[in-house]
Amino acid sequence: MIREFFLGFIRIHILYHASKEPVYGAWLMQELARHGYELSPGTLYPALHVLERDGYLSKEVRVIEGRQRKYYRITDRGQMVLVEARGRIAELVHEVLDEGADA
Numbered sequence: 717m718i719r720e721f722f723l724g725f726i727r728i729h730i731l732y733h734a735s736k737e738p739v740y741g742a743w744l745m746q747e748l749a750r751h752g753y754e755l756s757p758g759t760l761y762p763a764l765h766v767l768e769r770d771g772y773l774s775k776e777v778r779v780i781e782g783r784q785r786k787y788y789r790i791t792d793r794g795q796m797v798l799v800e801a802r803g804r805i806a807e808l809v810h811e812v813l814d815e816g817a818d819a
């Protein structure tokens with residue numbers, strides 16, 4: 717239940733990092749853990765798949781030390797969502813964190 721709330725945050729996080737450089741699952745899991753999101757592969761990989769399927773990420777398979785690794789980078793469509801999300805995040809932060817300051 718709580719996970720559902722944060723799934724949107726996680727998706728935006730993934731888009732953000734994929735806009736900076738190509739990212740892969742294990743790296744994202746570490747990065748998200750650093751931010752306090754303890755994700756299982758069973759949550760992260762389907763999320764990546766959906767973002768790719770819906771055109772927000774593109775996938776590139778590279779061979780690293782003999783093993784295939786899937787790298788994801790943001791698409792133009794994903795970039796549009798990220799830009800829109802920035803505005804909404806700013807508004808949300810303003811409202812939620814300023815609670816009490818001017819209520």
Ligand SMILES: [Zn+2]
Nearest residue numbers: 729733747751
């Ligand atoms: Zn991060």
